[in-house]
Amino acid sequence: MKVTVLGSGSTGNAVLISSDTTNVLVDAGLSAREILRRLSEVGVASDKLDAILITHEHGDHAGGLRVLLSQVGCPVFMSGATEDAYYSNRKIDAKGNGEGIKRRDALKGRTADIVSDQEFRIGDIDFEPFSLPHDAADNFGFVAKHHGTKIATAMDLGHFTPLIKEKLLGCDVIVVESNHSRDMLRTCSVYSWELKQRIAAKTGHLSNEDLADWLTDGFDGSARHIVLTHLSQRANDPHLARITAESALKMRSPLFRAETTITISAPKSPTPWIYL
Numbered sequence: 453m454k455v456t457v458l459g460s461g462s463t464g465n466a467v468l469i470s471s472d473t474t475n476v477l478v479d480a481g482l483s484a485r486e487i488l489r490r491l492s493e494v495g496v497a498s499d500k501l502d503a504i505l506i507t508h509e510h511g512d513h514a515g516g517l518r519v520l521l522s523q524v525g526c527p528v529f530m531s532g533a534t535e536d537a538y539y540s541n542r543k544i545d546a547k548g549n550g551e552g553i554k555r556r557d558a559l560k561g562r563t564a565d566i567v568s569d570q571e572f573r574i575g576d577i578d579f580e581p582f583s584l585p586h587d588a589a590d591n592f593g594f595v596a597k598h599h600g601t602k603i604a605t606a607m608d609l610g611h612f613t614p615l616i617k618e619k620l621l622g623c624d625v626i627v628v629e630s631n632h633s634r635d636m637l638r639t640c641s642v643y644s645w646e647l648k649q650r651i652a653a654k655t656g657h658l659s660n661e662d663l664a665d666w667l668t669d670g671f672d673g674s675a676r677h678i679v680l681t682h683l684s685q686r687a688n689d690p691h692l693a694r695i696t697a698e699s700a701l702k703m704r705s706p707l708f709r710a711e712t713t714i715t716i717s718a719p720k721s722p723t724p725w726i727y728l
């Protein structure tokens with residue numbers, strides 16, 4: 453199995469998980485054009501996409517989906533609550549057509565339901581969905597399993613729950629949110645007080661410091677690679693996110709040292725493939 457983060461940040465998220473024969477896109481938050489361009493950049497033809505998984509309905513995770521579906525023929529896996537929330541978009545275009553109706557038409561007959569804790573299979577990859585605490589209808593992380601190897605994705609979570617910590621045990625690669633520095637969020641002059649409250653909430657976004665606490669005390673050390681995602685462009689800095697995570701790994705008890713490489717994802721370009 454292998455994984456690349458095609459792009460990540462508040463402007464859009466998409467992750468590609470592949471085996472030799474199966475390609476699964478987790479989230480379509482970049483524009484359809486960008487997703488297709490980046491798929492070709494990492495060497496995957498768009499007609500080789502086997503499924504799209506949507507974690508939740510927010511624009512930075514599902515905003516490119518409708519147009520992408522006119523270019524690719526694969527099914528979309530999402531929960532019923534996420535699907536309803538996705539259709540409830542009230543945008544109206546210049547011709548008076550509602551975005552919600554266009555979305556419903558685009559997804560007609562192409563969705564498969566995700567239910568918490570019920571595994572499903574796409575090609576030769578098994579997916580285990582698990583709930584993430586976030587201010588969306590029904591947000592999910594996934595553990596992708598193939599021939600005994602595991603890749604986990606967990607983006608848009610306000611905090612680590614016992615369930616998340618358990619799901620990340622034994623994973624070989626973990627793609628996880630490192631959204632903001634608490635200090636940079638507090639002092640950021642561009643965000644309103646309300647937005648800061650939303651981001652910092654238990655159902656908001658994970659801070660560098662929250663991630664660091666988990667890396668020191670909750671992480672089992674099994675993952676050789678951890679990819680930091682969803683970095684805020686205003687309340688974070690890629691170097692700071694990396695240093696915070698790497699320092700946290702060094703703080704681990706000497707008995708539980710982890711040989712883990714930290715990779716930082718970017719909004720505008722894919723990470724190199726990480727191979728298992």
Ligand SMILES: [Zn+2]
Nearest residue numbers: 510586588608
């Ligand atoms: Zn979100």
Ligand SMILES: [Zn+2]
Nearest residue numbers: 510512513608
């Ligand atoms: Zn997001």
